[in-house]
Amino acid sequence: MKISEIVALGLWPQSKKTTTKKGISQLEDLGYNLFYIGKNADLYTCPGVEPKVLLVRSDRCSVFDIPLNLEIEGKGVSQTAISNNGAAFAKEAGIRTAILSETVDPSLAIAPRCQLMELCKPLEAEIDGDVVQFELIFRNYLTGSLFDACQNGLDPYGLNLPSGLKQWHKFETPIFTPTTKGIKDEPLNSDTVRIKFPEIASSLENLFKDFTEFAYARGIIVVDTKFEIFVNQKGEWVLGDEVLTPESSRFISKEDFDSGNYISMDKQILRDFGKANNWKENSKALKAGEKLDVDVPQTLKDKILSGYTTILNRLSK
Structure with a gap:
């Protein structure tokens, strides 16, 4: 299928620019053509x-939606293996994902980075007069932006949480x-979205609960998880490629959590480093297509990769 046919199906957002660059030769030779x-x-x-x-994961890194000139070998x-595990967990719970069960030729050197995926478009609906896309987030703990909101007496999701809750x-x-999904994610009223998507919300809540217990038994605390919902050609809702992964969730090893060390075993390490080095401010000068030049110590890269490896080992059945 050509990119023009994908666009004609209405399954590719106009906001995402395609490319005419050639991709990995072993894939191009087999008829897979890079387009994004x-x-x-x-x-x-x-x-x-x-x-x-075909989705092919790289070793490239990004934080705060900033593309970096950083790769972690x-x-x-x-990430691909963790994503496959998350998709399998969801499928066992009866929830469809965009990730297909078929794979590329396993003899290809690039195969461990590849996932064949059903073409889908983001779920959209009207909320308060605006058509929006969604990020459906479930939390086990009060921390991050929600804790900050509570500290300031705000209730962005209409949850009516008790006052005085500790981090x-x-x-x-x-x-x-x-929340909405966009350049800036805006909080949405929890009950409004539940009423709009009752089956989706209840199914994902049960999935999150089950996964939390599964991970806990394997030494991982799941702090929160973000689900992105898509719609396939049949009009069915499906989960995207980041299902219960470090890209969509915050995982902390149980031993760290119990000792009061709440640093996630994922990109949070890189986010904290980027925050300390003003990456957000520095990125404002970037032009379209440019990456931010960053200098990250090898020890930090090793720590990040170790976190991903630990997650993969503990969550593999």
């Missing part, structure tokens, strides 16, 4: 007429904090 270069992964059209694409392979308070049952 993302911050951390690339997309290829597939030979044949079925509406599917081995990260792409670990890292554990909720008896996960709370639902949906």
Whole structure:
């Protein structure tokens, strides 16, 4: 399928610019053609007429939606394996994902970075007069932006939480904090979104609860998780490629959590480093297509990769 056919199906957003660059030769020779270069992964059209694409993860890194000139060798392979595990967990719970069960030729050197995916478009609906896309977030603990909001007396999701809750308070049952998806994610009223998507919200809440227990038994605390929902050609809702992964969730090893060390085993290490080095401010001078030049110590790269490896090892069945 050609990119023009993908666009004609209405399954590719006009805001995402395609590329005419050639991709990895071993894939191009087999009829997979590069058409989109993302911050951390690339997309290829597939030979044949079925509406599917090939996602190939790189070792590239990004934080705060800032593309970096940073690669961590081995990260792409670990991310792909964790993503496959998350998709399998969701499928066992009866939830569809965009990730297909078929794979590329396993003899290809690039195979451990590849996922064949069903072509889908982001779920959209009207909320308060605006058509928006969604990020559906479930939280086990009070921390991050929600804790900051509570400290300032704000209730951005209409949750009516008790006043005076401490940071890292554990909720008896996960709370639902949906947002819009865009340049700036805006909080949405939790009940409004539940009423709009009752089946999706309840299914994902149960998935999150089950995964939290599964991970805890394997030494990982799941702080929160973001689900992105898409719609396939049949009109069915499906989960995207980041299902219960470090790109969509915050994971802390149980031993660290119990000792009061709340640093996630994922990109949070890189985010903290970037915050200390003013990456957000420095990125404002970037032109379209440019990456931010960053200098990250090898010890930090090793720590980040070790986190991904630990997550993969503990969450593999």
